[in-house]
Amino acid sequence: KPLKVIIVGGGLVGSLSACYFGKRGHEVHLYEYRQDIRTTDLVQGRSINLAMSARARAALREVGLEDTMLHHGIPMRARMIHGLDGSLHQIPYDANGKQCIYSVGRKYLNEVLLTAAEKFSNVKIHFEHKLVHARLEAGLVTLNRMELNDEYTDHADLIVGADGAYSSVRNQYMKRPMFDYSQTYIQHGYMELCIPPTQNGQFAMKPNFLHIWPRGSFMMIALPNQDCSWTVTLFMPFSQFSALDSPVRLLNFFQTHFPDSISLIGKEKLIHDYFVATPSNLVSVKCGPYNIGSSAVLIGDAAHAMVPFYGQGMNAGFEDCQLLDRILMESGWDLQSALPQFSTFRRPDAHAVCDLAMYNYVEMRDLVTRKSFLWRKRLDNALHWLFPSLWIPLYNSVTFSDMRYSHCVSNKQWQDKVSSSVESSGMIIYTTLPRGHSN
DSSP states (O other), X not given: OOOXXXXXXXXXXXXXXXXXXXXXXXXXXXXXXXXXXXXXXXOTTSOSEEEEOHHHHHHHHTTTOHHHHHHHSEEEOEEEEEOTTSOEEEEESOTTTOOOEEEEEHHHHHHHHHHHHHTSTTEEEEESEEEEEEEGGGTEEEEEETTTTEEEEEEOSEEEEOOOTTOHHHHHHTTSTTOEEEEEEOSEEEEEEEEOOOTTSOOSXXXXXXXXXXXXXXXXXXXXXXXXXXXXXXXEEHHHHHHOOSHHHHHHHHHHHOHHHHHHHOHHHXXXXXXXXXXXXXXXXXXXXXXXXXXXXXXXXXXHOOOGGGSOHHHHHHXXXXXXXXXXXXTTSOHHHHHHHHHHHHHHHHHHHHHHHXXXXXXXXXXXXXXXXXXXXHHHHHHHHHSTTTOOOHHHHHHSSOOOHHHHHHHHHHHHHHHHHHHHHXXXXXXXXXXXXXX
C-alpha cells in the first residue's frame, strides 16, 4: 500500500528524498518555505559549491543522477597548498587509486534534484509553505501559505524533516522528553569571496585542485566553478574579521598572509566583496533519536549539521536518503520497525562525522604544513599500496568508501596505535645499536 509522505525542506537532501519516495510509488508532498530556487538567485551566505565524493555519488546513482552530476562537476585530485612565499605543493587525495572529489554547484544540483522529483506524477512540490506547528506523533503538520497568508493542516503516514541545521521539525522534537540535543558554535566564521576568470575566460589557477592557504589559526580555500571562476572561502576567528575594518587593514592583512591571491582576486574586487558581506556562523548539531515512533524521522542537517571542513555534509545527507530507503525496503515498509532501526544505526555514524569535520579544520589550516603530518601521509600511502584492503587511510575511508563513519574513526585509532608502536620500536632499535668508538 503506498504511503503518504510529507517532506519538510526542499533543499538538497529533501529533494533527493522526494526522488527516493517517488521512485517507490508513494504519494509525496514536499514543502519548502523559500521560493522555487530555479527562478531565483542563490541566497547570499550559502556556500556556492560543494565537494561531491563517493557517498553522494552512490546515492545519486540509485535515482539515475550520478552521471549528470559527474558531467557537471569539476574533478579535484589533490590539495594545492599555497605557501607564504608563493610556493605551491600538492597533497593527492588518493595517491594510489587516483580517485578524486568533484566541485559541484549547489544551486545547479538543487535544480536537478527538484526537476527529477517533479517528473514523478506522485510527487507534488509546494513552495513558500512554512511549517508553523506539528503533531508529529499523529502525522499532522500545520503550514502557512505565505503567498495567501493563511494556514492549513495536512496529514501523512510519515513526516520527514529535511529542513536543515535550524530545523523547524526538530524544534517540535525538542518539546518531547528523552530527546537529546546539543549544538556547538565554533569561534570562527567564514566569508565567501571570488577569483574571477582571466581576461580570456580561463581559470586563473590550476583547476583540478582544492587550493588551500593554511595559516595556522585561519585559512583560505578555493574551489573551481563551471564558469572558470573560483569560490574563495576565508575561515578565521570573528575577532580577526572585526579587526579588518578598513580597506587599508584588509589589504595589509592579505599582503601579509595571502600575497599571491591579491592579483588573482583584484584589489578593488577584494575590498568590495569583503565589505558588502558579513561573516557567517559555523555550527555543529548532534541529536537523537531521529524518529518519533513510526510517524516522523529527521535526515540531513536536521539530524546532524556539521562544520564544512571534511566536505561530508551533503555526502552524509545523501547517504541518509539511501540508507533510509534500504531499511524501509528491507522491512517491507514497516515504519514501526524501520524508523527506530534507522535512528539506532545512523546516530553513532552521524556523531562520528561531526567530530571528524571539527578535527579536519585543524588539519587543513595548520597540520598540512607540518613535517610530521606529511610523513604520516607518506606512510599511510605506502601501507595502503602494500595492503589495500587492510590499511585504508582515514581520508580514503571517509571520502572514497561506504565504510560507516564510526568504523572510519575506530580504524584510524587502530592505525595510530600501530604507527606509534612502529615508531617506538624503531627508536628502541636505534638507541640499542652498537656505536663505533674513535681512538
